[in-house]
Amino acid sequence: MLNADLPWLSAPLADALTRARSHALLVQGPAGVGQLELAVKLAQSWLCETAAPGQPACDHCASCKLFASGTHPDFQLLLPEALEAPARESLGLPFEEPDAKAGKAKPSKEIKVEAVRSLLAFAQATSARGRAKVVVIFPAEALNGVAANALLKTLEEPSGLLRFVLASHDSAGLLPTIRSRCQPLPLALPERGAALAWLAARGVEGAEGLLAATGGRPQQALEWFQAGLTDAAWQALPKRIARGETQSLADLAPPRAIDALQRLCHDLVRRSHGQPGQFFAAASLPSPKKAAPLLAWEAELRRAARHADHPLNASLWIEALVAQAQAAVTASIR
Template sequence: MLSADLPWLQAPLADALARARSHALLVQGPAGVGQLELAVKLAQSWLCEDRGEAQPACGRCASCKLFASGTHPDFQLLLPEALDASARESLGLPFEEPDAPKAGKAKPSKEIKVEAVRNLLAFAQATSARGKAKVVVIFPAEALNGIAANALLKTLEEPSGLLRFALASHDSASLLPTIRSRCQPLPLPLPERSAALAWLASKGVDGAEGLLDATGGRPQQALAWHEAGLTDAAWQALPKRVARGEVAALSDWAPPRAIDALQRLCHDLVRRSHGRPGQFFAAASLPSPKRAAPLLGWDAELRRAARHADHPLNASLWIEALVAQAQTAIAAAAR
């Protein structure tokens, strides 16, 4: 079904199919470990017409073939506009290339809006085309804005017919409590390190161990960074380049990604200042701060900057200011 199966999903999929007692499951865990893939696998399994009790989809029946082609009439995948094409491509499902941005035209939304939910409800109320379940996957569930989430509540609580939901989230705490309470939780933890490294090696990722550490053990994110051109060597060089004030270390990065990298660096430096090892960088890559106070102030500044990272007035000046701020904080912490 999927273009790239994630081997660590086999056990949680089998467990979910065996233990699911609700019409709505909430797949939750850290980003980059396969929440969407697991939710889609659940959907295909629920729709499969030739599987045994608590078994995953067979992949051979007419329903599975329709699902793989992206034309199953009883399946809906609800995504924000900004994620739609990339998410469908990663799943091996048909997608439409997004139009090139035009001047004055709004950017694709990162929210799931109420209009999309209303269209979904029309689908949910229709009779199943193949006489089995109708299944809805929503990802990321936290992208439902307040109006959209409230519009979904009644159907989520009282689904018509054999309607089933698989919500996938990497920030389930931000969901409405009324949404969470209507779903059976399905935790998806980080995969075992050996499984993640084997998968990354199969994708041709050099320096997989360093990139896996850089992403906090999230193999999908490590692969995405590799595909974007980031190497382990470049990542390990980042702390000392930033400490020297080299703007070029981050000049090719979008502001949100640059802030994320600096937050990881700040986190590791705070740990080092307390005599603990870093989490995202190798020990040899990190300066040795003596004081945590300047780093904690820097962390607060980064959190404020992150709230505006998607809309900087001038990205290059923004990056330059971030690097200068980082250099100042690291130097103060070393004194």
């Protein structure tokens, strides 16, 4: 069962099933805590044929078995192309690998209008099993402007038994007209003990440090660990950056390199104002005396983040980032 895999979702799921009053819910909260899993479990519970109203899915009825196999005729999961495989794999749902010969275009990170039009055809059909039809959209902020506008009328006036669950890491990035049509369902960070127990059960070493490094997001901490990032390597990053070691970021994809530097900059700014860091252990951080160089660096990192997905030359770009970081850290501690 999904809520056994992510135990901190049990209470939000029960709350959502009890107080949902709208045909459209917006699950919103920080990345890495289970928005997609909660949205999918809600969909399964609404489609379950034995669960009482307000109760979670039974996992055993014919509807639940269809759902688990990814063949439920009344369920649609709308994802960007770039997330199709990892998201469905994490949910245990089947997916088709793209044909390598079909084209060399990079999978889109947006949900495009063509996908929404296909969804609308599904929405207008009669429910196959007679209970409801449910659509999950994740991440909802990936809807581009045309796609979001194409969805509006159906989201406002759904036909028949149609229900929506939009899940978002950045609800501020949604059109206000989309947000206004949904009942908000906040999802907070899980309690630290539950998150650490979940990580330990999955063999994550240095779980406390990685959980702190990700801001309390256990799914992200697990992803980092599985990608080869250890707590020791993370804690060594500030000193390696201060020494100008380009290799400290060489193994990271450009977006993750920028993310790591932004977390380091954030902690150093906090230290410069006498506050503890959030993402690194105190012993790992230098003690800056001036915030101005760090604030200027922070602004440069925001600009660099706009191009993190498509640097012209990744190795030169990383070198420039490390040189910039070293200069800012050095200036702040003098």
